[in-house]
Amino acid sequence: MQSYFYKVWDARYFIVYLAIAELKYKFRRSKLGLLWTMITPLTLSLIMTFVLGTVLKMDMHDYGPYIYSGMLVWEFINSSVTLGCTSLLLSEPYIKQYRQPFAIYALKTVLVSILSFAIAICGLLIWIVFYKPANLIISIFVLPISIVCLLIVGWPIAGLAGFTNLKYRDFGQITTLGMQLLWYVSPVFFQPSMFNSGILSIVFMINPITHILNLVRAPLLYGSFPTLIDYGFVLGTALVLYLIFALRIYFSEKTLIYYF
Amino acid sequence: MLNWGKRTKLLYDVDALKNVTLNIHEGEKVGIIGRNGAGKSTLLRAIAGIYPLQSGEIEVSGKVRSLFELNVGFQPEATGRENITYRGLLMGETPKSLKEKEDEIINFAGLGDFIDYPLKAYSAGMMVRLAFAISTSISGDILLLDEILAAGDASFQGKARARMTELIDNAKIIILVSHNMQSVKKICNRAIYLRDGRVITDGPVEDVIQVYRESVRDDTTRTDNTDNADPIDPAQGW
Numbered sequence: 001m002q003s004y005f006y007k008v009w010d011a012r013y014f015i016v017y018l019a020i021a022e023l024k025y026k027f028r029r030s031k032l033g034l035l036w037t038m039i040t041p042l043t044l045s046l047i048m049t050f051v052l053g054t055v056l057k058m059d060m061h062d063y064g065p066y067i068y069s070g071m072l073v074w075e076f077i078n079s080s081v082t083l084g085c086t087s088l089l090l091s092e093p094y095i096k097q098y099r100q101p102f103a104i105y106a107l108k109t110v111l112v113s114i115l116s117f118a119i120a121i122c123g124l125l126i127w128i129v130f131y132k133p134a135n136l137i138i139s140i141f142v143l144p145i146s147i148v149c150l151l152i153v154g155w156p157i158a159g160l161a162g163f164t165n166l167k168y169r170d171f172g173q174i175t176t177l178g179m180q181l182l183w184y185v186s187p188v189f190f191q192p193s194m195f196n197s198g199i200l201s202i203v204f205m206i207n208p209i210t211h212i213l214n215l216v217r218a219p220l221l222y223g224s225f226p227t228l229i230d231y232g233f234v235l236g237t238a239l240v241l242y243l244i245f246a247l248r249i250y251f252s253e254k255t256l257i258y259y260f
Numbered sequence: 261m262l263n264w265g266k267r268t269k270l271l272y273d274v275d276a277l278k279n280v281t282l283n284i285h286e287g288e289k290v291g292i293i294g295r296n297g298a299g300k301s302t303l304l305r306a307i308a309g310i311y312p313l314q315s316g317e318i319e320v321s322g323k324v325r326s327l328f329e330l331n332v333g334f335q336p337e338a339t340g341r342e343n344i345t346y347r348g349l350l351m352g353e354t355p356k357s358l359k360e361k362e363d364e365i366i367n368f369a370g371l372g373d374f375i376d377y378p379l380k381a382y383s384a385g386m387m388v389r390l391a392f393a394i395s396t397s398i399s400g401d402i403l404l405l406d407e408i409l410a411a412g413d414a415s416f417q418g419k420a421r422a423r424m425t426e427l428i429d430n431a432k433i434i435i436l437v438s439h440n441m442q443s444v445k446k447i448c449n450r451a452i453y454l455r456d457g458r459v460i461t462d463g464p465v466e467d468v469i470q471v472y473r474e475s476v477r478d479d480t481t482r483t484d485n486t487d488n489a490d491p492i493d494p495a496q497g498w
Contacts, residue, residue: 014349021346025337097333098326098350099309254312 084158106159156241291444325400330391
């Protein structure tokens with residue numbers, strides 16, 4: 001396994017260049033280009049803020065950034081799963097041309113997602129410069145750590161999705177439904193305080209996505225550090241996922257070539 | 261529609277190579293010959309690490325450079341210049357080493373200003389030129405060649421042959437899969453005849469080619485359906 005990760009490290013240039021290329025060609029011939037990674041979630045957040053803020057009678061000044069931050073983190077997790085599912089399939093020409101660890105293609109996918117996230121989060125940073133400048137200092141220090149944590153947890157998610165979908169092509173469809181379900185039990189746009197039900201509070205508490213969201217919301221929205229519980233949940237989840245991923249690599253990677 | 265019928269056969273179900281034991285040493289230039297479906301390309305890809313073994317092991321000592329399916333693995337939206345970077349990085353180069361080779365690759369491919377056009381604007385011949393230029397710019401200790409000895413149009417083939425000769429001379433081990441017996445005779449000092457995944461004979465080139473020809477002749481006379489018969493000696497040689 002150690003030599004496997006050395007091979008992943010050796011392929012770092014390939015991963016980075018391919019990720020940048022994918023982001024570049026996603027918006028080819030587009031006038032606004034990469035700005036769409038910010039405009040799309042921002043516009044959706046504004047719509048949801050207006051609708052939900054009106055229905056739920058929320059203060060839109062605070063609820064808007066809450067939704068926006070939720071959408072960005074959710075989009076990262078969702079794309080780690082859904083794009084992760086196709087990461088190996090789309091890399092078939094490379095895989096059949098030259099032997100590289102399969103995990104690099106999942107890492108490339110997550111890198112694309114994290115770059116999109118980093119661009120989109122600038123919209124939220126602009127908001128706090130104007131509305132909560134006191135949060136800026138802590139955000140500058142904590143946000144990079146949060147982004148690294150996202151990358152750490154996103155890689156095994158994308159990798160497991162890719163390995164599984166290659167072998168079982170229905171998996172991609174199942175994850176689409178699963179993510180829809182997960183959306184409703186994650187505080188992406190629901191605030192935990194909206195629910196009095198004990199069961200939902202517990203679900204929110206044990207849902208790793210709640211803590212992943214807190215890594216971004218705590219510094220940006222509340223001007224505080226994420227709690228140790230948040231880091232513990234996120235890194236603990238990542239550890240479990242890495243263990244499963246390592247086992248999948250050890251037992252399955254060699255024969256995955258047959259499933260293209 | 262539901263797909264609950266008979267389980268589709270997978271590559272996993274195919275035993276492409278059976279009981280193959282080979283030792284190839286430095287200085288050997290080995291030609292692998294055999295009919296279509298004999299397992300020649302599979303053997304090459306197993307050595308390259310692309311196909312796994314279900315049992316047994318492969319020990320490879322040295323830098324492997326494989327040249328097969330040159331046109332595969334390109335980004336059509338990217339320019340030729342960018343594809344040089346992506347393909348080179350895939351093959352284990354660094355951005356710095358690629359920068360040093362970039363001009364040489366571009367000059368060799370002879371694409372002129374087209375190097376900065378997206379690959380989807382290229383003709384098939386231009387793609388082949390670029391693919392060949394990139395893939396042969398990086399030498400290796402062990403060269404695996406699958407039906408790739410020259411590429412491109414007539415004006416490019418001279419350069420391509422000279423480049424291949426240089427690569428072959430510099431490599432410590434050559435493993436060449438080819439249906440072209442003239443090429444195998446010219447380049448190789450050892451040949452292996454594969455049939456149905458098994459090594460039928462392994463030894464001096466002339467002897468192995470003779471066994472192969474006799475085998476093909478026997479099969480041709482045995483049946484009138486020559487679906488699997490290979491042409492014995494194409495007119496064109498290396």
